[in-house]
Amino acid sequence: MSVVTPAPSPSEQAEQQGFKAHSDGGWGNTSERVVPVQTRSDRFKSNVPSEHPDVTGREAEWKLTPVDLVRPLIDGALDGAPYAFLSTHTDGTDVEWIDRADARIGSVGAAEEKASANAWNAFEKALSVTVSGEEHSEITISRSSLGSGPRGAHTIITGTANSRGRVILQNTGLAQLTENVEIIVEDGAHLTVVSVQEWAGDALHLANHFVTVGRDATFRHVVVSLGGKVVRVNPSVALAGEGADGELFGLYFADAGQHLEQRVYMHHEGANTKGRVNYKGALQGLGAHTVWVGDVLIGPRAAGTDSYEQNRNLVLSEGTRADSIPNLEIETGDILGAGHASATGRFDDEQLFYLQARGITEEEARRLVVLGFLTEIVQKIGKPELEQRLQASIDAELNASSSAAVNGGAA
Amino acid sequence: MSVLEVKDLRVSVETEQGTKEILKGVDLSIAEGEIHAIMGPNGSGKSTLAYTIAGHPKYHVEGGSVTLDGVEVLTMSVDERARAGLFLAMQYPVEIPGVTVQNFLRTAKTALDGEAPALRPWLKQVKQSMTDLRMDKTFAERNVNEGFSGGEKKRHEILQLELLKPKFAILDETDSGLDVDALKIVSEGVNRAKENTGLGLLLITHYTRILRYIKPDFVHVFVDGRVAEEGGHELADRLEDEGYDRFLSATGVA
Numbered sequence: 001m002s003v004v005t006p007a008p009s010p011s012e013q014a015e016q017q018g019f020k021a022h023s024d025g026g027w028g029n030t031s032e033r034v035v036p037v038q039t040r041s042d043r044f045k046s047n048v049p050s051e052h053p054d055v056t057g058r059e060a061e062w063k064l065t066p067v068d069l070v071r072p073l074i075d076g077a078l079d080g081a082p083y084a085f086l087s088t089h090t091d092g093t094d095v096e097w098i099d100r101a102d103a104r105i106g107s108v109g110a111a112e113e114k115a116s117a118n119a120w121n122a123f124e125k126a127l128s129v130t131v132s133g134e135e136h137s138e139i140t141i142s143r144s145s146l147g148s149g150p151r152g153a154h155t156i157i158t159g160t161a162n163s164r165g166r167v168i169l170q171n172t173g174l175a176q177l178t179e180n181v182e183i184i185v186e187d188g189a190h191l192t193v194v195s196v197q198e199w200a201g202d203a204l205h206l207a208n209h210f211v212t213v214g215r216d217a218t219f220r221h222v223v224v225s226l227g228g229k230v231v232r233v234n235p236s237v238a239l240a241g242e243g244a245d246g247e248l249f250g251l252y253f254a255d256a257g258q259h260l261e262q263r264v265y266m267h268h269e270g271a272n273t274k275g276r277v278n279y280k281g282a283l284q285g286l287g288a289h290t291v292w293v294g295d296v297l298i299g300p301r302a303a304g305t306d307s308y309e310q311n312r313n314l315v316l317s318e319g320t321r322a323d324s325i326p327n328l329e330i331e332t333g334d335i336l337g338a339g340h341a342s343a344t345g346r347f348d349d350e351q352l353f354y355l356q357a358r359g360i361t362e363e364e365a366r367r368l369v370v371l372g373f374l375t376e377i378v379q380k381i382g383k384p385e386l387e388q389r390l391q392a393s394i395d396a397e398l399n400a401s402s403s404a405a406v407n408g409g410a411a
Numbered sequence: 412m413s414v415l416e417v418k419d420l421r422v423s424v425e426t427e428q429g430t431k432e433i434l435k436g437v438d439l440s441i442a443e444g445e446i447h448a449i450m451g452p453n454g455s456g457k458s459t460l461a462y463t464i465a466g467h468p469k470y471h472v473e474g475g476s477v478t479l480d481g482v483e484v485l486t487m488s489v490d491e492r493a494r495a496g497l498f499l500a501m502q503y504p505v506e507i508p509g510v511t512v513q514n515f516l517r518t519a520k521t522a523l524d525g526e527a528p529a530l531r532p533w534l535k536q537v538k539q540s541m542t543d544l545r546m547d548k549t550f551a552e553r554n555v556n557e558g559f560s561g562g563e564k565k566r567h568e569i570l571q572l573e574l575l576k577p578k579f580a581i582l583d584e585t586d587s588g589l590d591v592d593a594l595k596i597v598s599e600g601v602n603r604a605k606e607n608t609g610l611g612l613l614l615i616t617h618y619t620r621i622l623r624y625i626k627p628d629f630v631h632v633f634v635d636g637r638v639a640e641e642g643g644h645e646l647a648d649r650l651e652d653e654g655y656d657r658f659l660s661a662t663g664v665a
């Protein structure tokens with residue numbers, strides 16, 4: 001479940017049902033078995049902050065998060081006014097501020113915890129992004145000047161029926177932000193949402209993305225978290241329509257003192273839905289902490305479900321902690337397959353040996369292996385300029401913290 | 412003339428039952444342009460010898476030396492050995508997710524030469540060698556060894572041999588798992604590399620088949636962690652007929 005380095009003797013475990021075991025290539029691995037929690041869909045929901053109990057930091061939802069640091073976002077006063085953003089877009093997309101009374105608001109999700117309810121309560125207008133083009137259309141929303149005061153925000157992203165497009169949320173600069181993002185993927189739509197967190201070093205960001213995916217619609221979600229003091233992005237995706245397809249990817253690189261968290265929930269509601277979750281992270285530097293919780297719920301109507309989730313963490317130095325907790329609940333017997341895997345390990349020494357045996361220095365070999373490890377996720381974005389820029393950012397992260405990191409030898 | 416010299420090499424590995432001695436005093440001398448074949452039963456220590464020369468951290472050198480033109484290799488890091496001119500075609504090449512063959516080859520070439528190769532001639536060379544080895548050009552964009560079949564991995568090893576141009580190469584069972592045609596193609600690749608660069612070869616194999624294509628100057632019989640007998644090509648044929656019984660009873664190994 002959690003790997004704290006130095007770890008005594010990590011053991012590996014990967015469980016699956018109906019899927020081929022993944023090769024774990026000689027990692028020193030750790031993972032967790034299925035933890036039956038309260039059925040995920042039964043969780044308490046309310047958009048009114050006072051209806052949520054006070055947060056102590058001992059709750060399952062919060063116990064891995066540095067609650068003290070994000071306290072202002074959980075129960076402090078928030079600025080909910082519209083903020084400045086930059087948008088670049090092609091035809092077939094639209095962006096506007098909409099009123100709280102708009103019917104789309106609340107149509108997908110509701111707050112399951114207090115910081116989410118706090119944001120819901122605070123926002124004055126919601127930012128609405130619509131993709132309606134049937135050719136590929138694209139919009140990038142850049143937020144870079146949210147400032148250092150606590151804020152609450154709400155965003156609605158709609159992929160209209162049979163549309164095709166990509167929405168990129170690009171986050172930089174200072175921020176203390178708690179927000180809810182509702183994503184509606186209408187029937188037959190193909191929508192990709194990429195959320196990139198490259199916040200300034202002391203930024204705090206708590207986000208809940210609520211997604212509903214319609215009949216024969218395809219949704220791809222990519223969370224890239226690189227910068228910020230505490231970044232917690234929790235996507236909850238309901239594959240609601242028959243034949244809906246959801247791919248949830250994530251990539252994070254935590255360096256010294258950074259907390260990067262993602263709680264992913266995939267709910268197979270409709271029949272014949274396909275879900276894939278793949279999150280990969282790297283940790284380097286004292287106090288680097290990552291959390292991945294992957295809940296998959298296969299509901300009673302979800303016959304023919306095909307589901308797989310995995311999380312892998314690559315530990316690059318001493319003094320880090322990676323929590324990785326997959327949960328799988330199955331409420332129908334009639335599925336195609338469901339499985340999960342979780343692994344946290346150091347460098348594969350055999351990979352390093354192979355590269356070094358070709359003359360490549362140890363440092364360069366490590367760099368290749370880390371970039372290679374994370375590249376699989378970067379490539380899911382499908383936008384070459386952004387992919388290249390992120391590769392360069394990861395490279396910079398590696399260089400920046402490798403001098404400070406105590407590199408361990410053999411696992 | 413370059414010489415790779417192994418003297419009284421003794422090597423152990425850590426096992427759950429404690430330290431296990433595997434190489435028990437290996438002596439071997441390979442000069443530039445020579446082809447040496449090593450044959451021996453499973454578990455006799457052939458791969459251990461290969462990996463130890465390449466510097467794999469799993470193997471502990473208890474004594475002896477490996478020198479390249481008089482310079483001790485055993486104190487060098489793995490990448491220094493490669494830059495000194497040693498190459499190991501591995502029995503089980505490792506998969507490297509997310510690193511393309513193209514990127515890997517260029518990075519290795521750059522590391523070996525100390526500067527990036529001029530792009531156009533390099534790409535041309537890579538393409539030519541891949542064509543010679545009948546590797547589809549899509550392999551350049553695939554991740555290193557990921558999803559390669561056994562035979563494809565071996566071709567990829569020889570592709571590296573041709574492009575990286577070492578002084579000495581150890582081929583650890585490069586012929587195992589190759590079909591008849593692939594064996595010929597891979598052997599031609601090795602011979603081409605030798606013609607072009609005059610490298611010295613240490614060929615570890617179980618079969619005389621490959622020795623029909625790559626003609627050894629010397630054959631060494633490896634038994635229980637040391638060289639038990641040396642001879643010319645005829646020794647390989649004799650081994651094929653008689654097996655290793657003669658040596659096993661002589662050394663008292665079951």
Ligand SMILES: Nc1ncnc2c1ncn2[C@@H]1O[C@H](COP(=O)(O)OP(=O)(O)OP(=O)(O)O)[C@@H](O)[C@H]1O
Pocket residue numbers: 424425426427431433451452453454455456457458459460
């Ligand atoms: N980690 C280890 N633990 C126990 N024994 C080991 C370990 N590593 C190597 N050995 C043993 O060392 C011996 C030599 O192995 P090596 O791989 O060098 O043999 P080989 O001659 O290459 O065999 P093959 O022809 O099957 O490839 C074998 O008996 C092997 O089991």
Ligand SMILES: [Mg+2]
Pocket residue numbers: 457458459502583584
């Ligand atoms: Mg062997």
